[in-house]
Amino acid sequence: MKRKFALLLSAAFLLMCAPAAKRMCAFAAAEARGECVVEVSSKRFLHEKNADARLPMASTTKILTAILIIEDCDLGESVTVPGIAEGTEGSSVYLKTGDTYTVRDLLYGLMLRSGNDCAVTLAVHHSGSVEAFAAEMTERANAMGAEHSNFANPHGLPDDSHYTTARDLALVSAYAMEDPVFAEIVSCKYYAPMGWYNKNKMLTRYEGACGIKTGFTTAAGRCLVTSAERAGMKLVSVVLNCPETYERTEELLDECFGQYRMIPIVDPSADFDGFALKRAFSYPLKKTELRALRFRTELFDPLPETVGDLAGTLEIYLENSLLFSENLYIMEK
Numbered sequence: 001m002k003r004k005f006a007l008l009l010s011a012a013f014l015l016m017c018a019p020a021a022k023r024m025c026a027f028a029a030a031e032a033r034g035e036c037v038v039e040v041s042s043k044r045f046l047h048e049k050n051a052d053a054r055l056p057m058a059s060t061t062k063i064l065t066a067i068l069i070i071e072d073c074d075l076g077e078s079v080t081v082p083g084i085a086e087g088t089e090g091s092s093v094y095l096k097t098g099d100t101y102t103v104r105d106l107l108y109g110l111m112l113r114s115g116n117d118c119a120v121t122l123a124v125h126h127s128g129s130v131e132a133f134a135a136e137m138t139e140r141a142n143a144m145g146a147e148h149s150n151f152a153n154p155h156g157l158p159d160d161s162h163y164t165t166a167r168d169l170a171l172v173s174a175y176a177m178e179d180p181v182f183a184e185i186v187s188c189k190y191y192a193p194m195g196w197y198n199k200n201k202m203l204t205r206y207e208g209a210c211g212i213k214t215g216f217t218t219a220a221g222r223c224l225v226t227s228a229e230r231a232g233m234k235l236v237s238v239v240l241n242c243p244e245t246y247e248r249t250e251e252l253l254d255e256c257f258g259q260y261r262m263i264p265i266v267d268p269s270a271d272f273d274g275f276a277l278k279r280a281f282s283y284p285l286k287k288t289e290l291r292a293l294r295f296r297t298e299l300f301d302p303l304p305e306t307v308g309d310l311a312g313t314l315e316i317y318l319e320n321s322l323l324f325s326e327n328l329y330i331m332e333k
Contacts, residue, residue: 029251032242033221034166037256039284040174040227040234042323043145046256046284051167054148055240058215058223059091059114060169061156064137066111066185067176069122075104075181084130085120090157090217092117093196108191111213112198119155130154145171158219166238173212173225173236186211186227202226206250212236214245228253233262233284260284265293265316266324275299275311276331281324292319297328307332 034055036048045051079102081095093115095101101109103125109118123133130153137151146168152159164172176182187210189198202209208228215223221241226249228235235256237249266281285293299312309330316324 029244029247030242032166032239032245032248034240035238035242035248035252036166036170037235037237037252038170038174039260039262040177040236042283043171043174044284045167045170046235046260047252048167051170052148052165053240054163054165056156056158056162056217056220057164057169057240058156058217058220059116060213060215060223060225060238060240061151061154061162061164062110062114062119062215063169063176063213063225064141064151064172065119065122065133065154066107067172067179067182068133068137068140069103069107069126070179070181072126073103073122075102075107077103079103079106079121079125081117081121082124084124085117088116088120088155090116090155093194095121105194107185108188108194108196111185112188112191112196112200114199114214116155116157119153123154141168141172144175156215156217156220158217164240166240169225169240170236170238173227173238177210177212177227177234177236183211183227186213200226201246202228202249205246206253210234224249226253228257230257231261232282233257233260259286261287263290266314266326271331272314272328274331275314275328277314277326277328279326281316281326283318283323285318289318293317294319299328304330306330 034050034053036051037046078100081099083097086097091114093109093113095117106118106122109115123130127133134151141149149164149168152162200214208230211227212225222245223240224245226237237252239245239248242248262282263285264282268277268280294317296315307330311328311330314328
Protein backbone atom coordinates (compact mmCIF):
# COMPACT_ATOMS: atom_id res chain seq x y z
CA MET A 1 0.00 0.00 0.00
CA LYS A 2 1.37 3.40 -0.95
CA ARG A 3 0.20 6.84 0.09
CA LYS A 4 1.40 10.29 -0.98
CA PHE A 5 1.46 13.36 1.21
CA ALA A 6 2.68 16.94 0.83
CA LEU A 7 5.11 18.80 3.07
CA LEU A 8 5.02 22.55 3.48
CA LEU A 9 8.38 24.02 2.43
CA SER A 10 7.48 27.71 2.55
CA ALA A 11 9.77 28.20 5.55
CA ALA A 12 12.57 26.67 3.55
CA PHE A 13 12.02 29.15 0.74
CA LEU A 14 12.16 32.01 3.24
CA LEU A 15 15.42 30.66 4.59
CA MET A 16 16.86 30.51 1.09
CA CYS A 17 16.01 34.16 0.56
CA ALA A 18 17.87 35.29 3.70
CA PRO A 19 20.92 37.38 2.84
CA ALA A 20 24.33 35.79 3.28
CA ALA A 21 27.27 37.67 4.71
CA LYS A 22 29.57 38.57 1.82
CA ARG A 23 33.03 40.01 1.56
CA MET A 24 34.40 41.65 -1.56
CA CYS A 25 37.71 40.21 -2.76
CA ALA A 26 39.71 42.23 -5.24
CA PHE A 27 41.73 39.26 -6.47
CA ALA A 28 41.12 35.52 -6.57
CA ALA A 29 43.47 33.48 -4.41
CA ALA A 30 45.52 30.68 -5.91
CA GLU A 31 43.82 27.30 -5.77
CA ALA A 32 45.16 24.42 -3.70
CA ARG A 33 46.47 21.17 -5.15
CA GLY A 34 43.59 19.50 -3.35
CA GLU A 35 40.57 21.23 -1.85
CA CYS A 36 36.98 20.67 -0.77
CA VAL A 37 34.20 21.90 1.50
CA VAL A 38 31.84 19.58 3.39
CA GLU A 39 28.78 20.26 5.56
CA VAL A 40 29.42 18.65 8.92
CA SER A 41 26.15 16.93 9.87
CA SER A 42 25.17 15.58 6.45
CA LYS A 43 28.71 15.02 5.13
CA ARG A 44 27.55 16.53 1.84
CA PHE A 45 30.42 17.93 -0.24
CA LEU A 46 29.54 21.43 -1.46
CA HIS A 47 32.81 22.00 -3.32
CA GLU A 48 35.62 19.76 -4.51
CA LYS A 49 38.63 20.09 -6.77
CA ASN A 50 41.26 17.36 -6.96
CA ALA A 51 39.68 16.16 -3.73
CA ASP A 52 40.93 12.60 -4.22
CA ALA A 53 44.56 13.45 -5.02
CA ARG A 54 46.92 11.68 -2.61
CA LEU A 55 48.91 14.38 -0.78
CA PRO A 56 50.95 14.94 2.38
CA MET A 57 49.08 16.96 4.99
CA ALA A 58 51.69 18.22 7.47
CA SER A 59 50.30 19.13 10.91
CA THR A 60 46.66 18.77 9.91
CA THR A 61 47.49 15.15 10.81
CA LYS A 62 47.00 16.23 14.42
CA ILE A 63 43.23 16.47 13.90
CA LEU A 64 43.08 12.68 13.85
CA THR A 65 45.61 12.38 16.68
CA ALA A 66 43.49 14.64 18.87
CA ILE A 67 40.15 12.94 18.29
CA LEU A 68 41.60 9.50 19.03
CA ILE A 69 43.08 10.75 22.29
CA ILE A 70 39.82 12.48 23.26
CA GLU A 71 37.77 9.36 22.57
CA ASP A 72 40.12 6.88 24.25
CA CYS A 73 41.90 8.65 27.13
CA ASP A 74 41.11 10.34 30.43
CA LEU A 75 41.82 14.01 29.83
CA GLY A 76 42.60 14.59 33.49
CA GLU A 77 45.21 11.83 33.68
CA SER A 78 48.85 12.82 34.26
CA VAL A 79 51.34 11.82 31.55
CA THR A 80 55.11 11.64 31.90
CA VAL A 81 57.02 12.94 28.88
CA PRO A 82 59.06 10.07 27.36
CA GLY A 83 62.61 10.59 26.18
CA ILE A 84 61.60 9.98 22.56
CA ALA A 85 59.37 13.10 22.66
CA GLU A 86 61.95 15.64 23.81
CA GLY A 87 63.52 17.50 20.93
CA THR A 88 61.11 16.22 18.29
CA GLU A 89 61.82 17.99 15.01
CA GLY A 90 59.65 20.91 13.92
CA SER A 91 57.14 22.92 15.94
CA SER A 92 57.34 22.26 19.67
CA VAL A 93 56.23 23.38 23.11
CA TYR A 94 59.64 22.26 24.45
CA LEU A 95 58.61 19.36 26.65
CA LYS A 96 61.35 17.87 28.83
CA THR A 97 61.85 14.18 29.56
CA GLY A 98 60.28 13.21 32.86
CA ASP A 99 58.04 16.27 33.16
CA THR A 100 54.34 15.62 33.75
CA TYR A 101 51.33 17.17 32.08
CA THR A 102 47.67 16.27 31.90
CA VAL A 103 46.32 14.78 28.71
CA ARG A 104 44.20 17.92 28.38
CA ASP A 105 47.26 20.19 28.55
CA LEU A 106 49.00 18.14 25.89
CA LEU A 107 45.94 18.32 23.62
CA TYR A 108 45.96 22.11 23.82
CA GLY A 109 49.68 22.12 23.07
CA LEU A 110 49.00 19.79 20.14
CA MET A 111 46.19 21.80 18.55
CA LEU A 112 46.96 25.43 19.51
CA ARG A 113 50.76 25.37 19.27
CA SER A 114 51.10 22.38 16.93
CA GLY A 115 53.55 20.71 19.30
CA ASN A 116 55.16 17.70 17.64
CA ASP A 117 56.53 16.74 21.04
CA CYS A 118 52.95 16.72 22.36
CA ALA A 119 51.95 14.42 19.50
CA VAL A 120 54.68 11.91 20.32
CA THR A 121 53.94 12.03 24.05
CA LEU A 122 50.22 11.42 23.46
CA ALA A 123 50.89 8.63 20.95
CA VAL A 124 53.15 6.76 23.37
CA HIS A 125 50.66 7.30 26.20
CA HIS A 126 47.84 5.87 24.07
CA SER A 127 49.50 2.95 22.32
CA GLY A 128 52.93 2.43 23.84
CA SER A 129 54.77 3.53 20.69
CA VAL A 130 54.50 5.92 17.76
CA GLU A 131 54.30 2.98 15.35
CA ALA A 132 51.40 1.32 17.15
CA PHE A 133 49.52 4.60 17.39
CA ALA A 134 50.02 5.31 13.67
CA ALA A 135 48.53 1.92 12.81
CA GLU A 136 45.54 2.75 15.01
CA MET A 137 45.20 6.12 13.26
CA THR A 138 44.91 4.49 9.85
CA GLU A 139 42.35 1.97 11.06
CA ARG A 140 40.20 4.58 12.77
CA ALA A 141 40.42 6.99 9.84
CA ASN A 142 39.14 4.25 7.55
CA ALA A 143 36.19 3.76 9.91
CA MET A 144 35.42 7.49 9.57
CA GLY A 145 35.24 7.12 5.79
CA ALA A 146 38.83 8.13 5.05
CA GLU A 147 39.65 5.06 2.98
CA HIS A 148 42.49 6.50 0.90
CA SER A 149 44.79 7.67 3.69
CA ASN A 150 47.73 6.15 5.53
CA PHE A 151 49.36 7.45 8.70
CA ALA A 152 52.99 6.86 9.65
CA ASN A 153 53.17 9.26 12.60
CA PRO A 154 50.97 11.42 14.87
CA HIS A 155 52.36 14.83 13.86
CA GLY A 156 52.70 15.01 10.06
CA LEU A 157 56.46 15.27 9.59
CA PRO A 158 57.43 14.05 6.10
CA ASP A 159 57.24 10.35 5.37
CA ASP A 160 56.50 8.76 1.99
CA SER A 161 53.94 6.46 3.59
CA HIS A 162 52.10 9.33 5.33
CA TYR A 163 49.37 10.82 3.14
CA THR A 164 45.70 11.66 2.80
CA THR A 165 43.29 13.32 0.37
CA ALA A 166 41.30 16.53 0.81
CA ARG A 167 38.12 14.45 0.87
CA ASP A 168 39.45 12.03 3.51
CA LEU A 169 40.74 14.83 5.70
CA ALA A 170 37.40 16.63 5.43
CA LEU A 171 35.54 13.52 6.58
CA VAL A 172 37.89 13.04 9.55
CA SER A 173 37.59 16.74 10.42
CA ALA A 174 33.79 16.76 10.16
CA TYR A 175 33.68 13.72 12.42
CA ALA A 176 35.98 15.42 14.93
CA MET A 177 34.02 18.68 14.93
CA GLU A 178 30.93 16.82 16.12
CA ASP A 179 32.76 16.00 19.36
CA PRO A 180 32.14 18.85 21.86
CA VAL A 181 35.51 18.46 23.62
CA PHE A 182 37.41 18.57 20.33
CA ALA A 183 35.35 21.56 19.16
CA GLU A 184 36.06 23.39 22.41
CA ILE A 185 39.81 22.86 22.11
CA VAL A 186 40.19 23.93 18.48
CA SER A 187 38.02 27.03 18.97
CA CYS A 188 40.11 28.21 21.92
CA LYS A 189 42.13 31.34 21.13
CA TYR A 190 44.16 31.31 24.36
CA TYR A 191 44.79 28.50 26.85
CA ALA A 192 45.46 30.34 30.09
CA PRO A 193 46.86 27.44 32.19
CA MET A 194 49.90 27.19 29.91
CA GLY A 195 49.87 30.68 28.36
CA TRP A 196 49.41 29.30 24.84
CA TYR A 197 47.85 31.29 21.99
CA ASN A 198 46.26 29.57 19.00
CA LYS A 199 48.28 29.86 15.78
CA ASN A 200 45.15 29.58 13.63
CA LYS A 201 44.46 33.10 12.30
CA MET A 202 41.07 32.09 10.87
CA LEU A 203 39.59 32.31 14.36
CA THR A 204 40.00 36.09 14.29
CA ARG A 205 39.81 36.92 10.59
CA TYR A 206 36.70 35.00 9.40
CA GLU A 207 33.14 35.49 10.64
CA GLY A 208 31.81 32.31 12.23
CA ALA A 209 35.16 30.48 12.25
CA CYS A 210 35.39 27.85 15.00
CA GLY A 211 38.61 25.88 14.30
CA ILE A 212 40.47 23.72 13.33
CA LYS A 213 44.19 23.27 12.26
CA THR A 214 47.04 24.75 10.23
CA GLY A 215 49.97 22.84 8.76
CA PHE A 216 53.20 23.36 6.85
CA THR A 217 56.20 21.40 5.69
CA THR A 218 58.30 21.93 2.59
CA ALA A 219 56.95 18.67 1.17
CA ALA A 220 53.28 19.33 1.98
CA GLY A 221 53.23 23.07 1.35
CA ARG A 222 50.78 25.23 3.27
CA CYS A 223 47.73 23.34 4.49
CA LEU A 224 44.66 24.54 6.34
CA VAL A 225 41.50 22.91 7.67
CA THR A 226 38.85 25.39 8.80
CA SER A 227 35.40 25.04 10.31
CA ALA A 228 32.91 27.89 10.28
CA GLU A 229 29.23 28.14 11.16
CA ARG A 230 26.57 30.57 9.95
CA ALA A 231 22.77 30.40 10.15
CA GLY A 232 22.85 26.91 11.63
CA MET A 233 25.07 25.43 8.93
CA LYS A 234 28.55 24.24 9.92
CA LEU A 235 31.12 23.74 7.16
CA VAL A 236 34.62 22.30 7.02
CA SER A 237 37.01 23.54 4.35
CA VAL A 238 40.24 21.72 3.45
CA VAL A 239 43.04 23.15 1.33
CA LEU A 240 46.22 21.12 0.83
CA ASN A 241 49.40 22.58 -0.68
CA CYS A 242 47.94 26.04 -1.14
CA PRO A 243 50.13 29.16 -1.39
CA GLU A 244 47.38 31.38 0.05
CA THR A 245 45.64 29.17 2.56
CA TYR A 246 43.66 31.83 4.40
CA GLU A 247 42.57 33.73 1.31
CA ARG A 248 41.56 30.60 -0.60
CA THR A 249 39.70 29.20 2.41
CA GLU A 250 37.76 32.44 2.78
CA GLU A 251 36.79 32.32 -0.89
CA LEU A 252 35.58 28.73 -0.64
CA LEU A 253 33.58 29.32 2.54
CA ASP A 254 32.03 32.53 1.18
CA GLU A 255 30.99 30.72 -1.98
CA CYS A 256 29.38 27.82 -0.12
CA PHE A 257 27.64 29.99 2.49
CA GLY A 258 26.33 32.11 -0.37
CA GLN A 259 24.96 29.21 -2.41
CA TYR A 260 23.61 26.83 0.26
CA ARG A 261 21.29 27.00 3.27
CA MET A 262 20.64 24.37 5.91
CA ILE A 263 17.01 23.50 5.26
CA PRO A 264 14.84 21.80 7.92
CA ILE A 265 12.96 19.22 5.86
CA VAL A 266 11.46 16.95 8.54
CA ASP A 267 10.14 17.98 11.95
CA PRO A 268 9.33 15.03 14.25
CA SER A 269 6.55 17.04 15.89
CA ALA A 270 4.71 17.39 12.57
CA ASP A 271 1.67 15.34 11.54
CA PHE A 272 2.45 13.36 8.39
CA ASP A 273 -1.12 12.39 7.43
CA GLY A 274 -1.62 10.70 10.79
CA PHE A 275 1.92 9.36 11.10
CA ALA A 276 4.90 10.54 13.13
CA LEU A 277 8.69 10.38 12.86
CA LYS A 278 11.15 10.15 15.75
CA ARG A 279 13.98 12.33 14.43
CA ALA A 280 14.41 15.61 12.60
CA PHE A 281 16.21 15.98 9.31
CA SER A 282 17.90 19.01 7.78
CA TYR A 283 20.07 19.16 4.67
CA PRO A 284 22.22 21.77 2.89
CA LEU A 285 20.51 22.77 -0.34
CA LYS A 286 20.66 25.36 -3.07
CA LYS A 287 17.42 27.22 -3.70
CA THR A 288 17.02 25.51 -7.08
CA GLU A 289 17.33 22.07 -5.48
CA LEU A 290 14.17 22.42 -3.40
CA ARG A 291 12.13 21.50 -6.48
CA ALA A 292 14.15 18.31 -6.89
CA LEU A 293 13.17 16.87 -3.49
CA ARG A 294 10.99 13.73 -3.68
CA PHE A 295 9.13 12.02 -0.84
CA ARG A 296 8.20 8.35 -0.91
CA THR A 297 6.20 6.40 1.68
CA GLU A 298 5.76 2.66 2.10
CA LEU A 299 2.94 1.80 4.50
CA PHE A 300 1.91 -1.55 5.90
CA ASP A 301 -1.32 -3.13 4.66
CA PRO A 302 -3.27 -3.47 6.82
CA LEU A 303 -2.14 -0.57 8.96
CA PRO A 304 -1.80 -1.13 12.72
CA GLU A 305 -4.25 0.77 14.90
CA THR A 306 -2.33 1.23 18.15
CA VAL A 307 -0.67 4.59 18.78
CA GLY A 308 3.12 4.25 18.52
CA ASP A 309 3.08 1.13 16.37
CA LEU A 310 5.36 0.94 13.35
CA ALA A 311 3.37 1.86 10.25
CA GLY A 312 5.93 1.99 7.43
CA THR A 313 8.81 4.13 6.18
CA LEU A 314 9.43 7.56 4.73
CA GLU A 315 12.23 8.16 2.21
CA ILE A 316 13.43 11.53 0.95
CA TYR A 317 15.35 11.82 -2.31
CA LEU A 318 17.23 14.64 -4.01
CA GLU A 319 16.51 13.64 -7.59
CA ASN A 320 17.63 9.98 -7.50
CA SER A 321 19.90 10.18 -4.45
CA LEU A 322 18.48 8.89 -1.15
CA LEU A 323 19.03 11.49 1.58
CA PHE A 324 16.90 10.21 4.45
CA SER A 325 15.05 7.06 5.48
CA GLU A 326 13.09 6.69 8.70
CA ASN A 327 10.28 4.66 10.21
CA LEU A 328 6.77 6.08 10.39
CA TYR A 329 4.63 5.42 13.47
CA ILE A 330 0.93 5.69 14.21
CA MET A 331 0.29 9.13 15.67
CA GLU A 332 -2.12 9.93 18.49
CA LYS A 333 -5.27 11.54 17.10
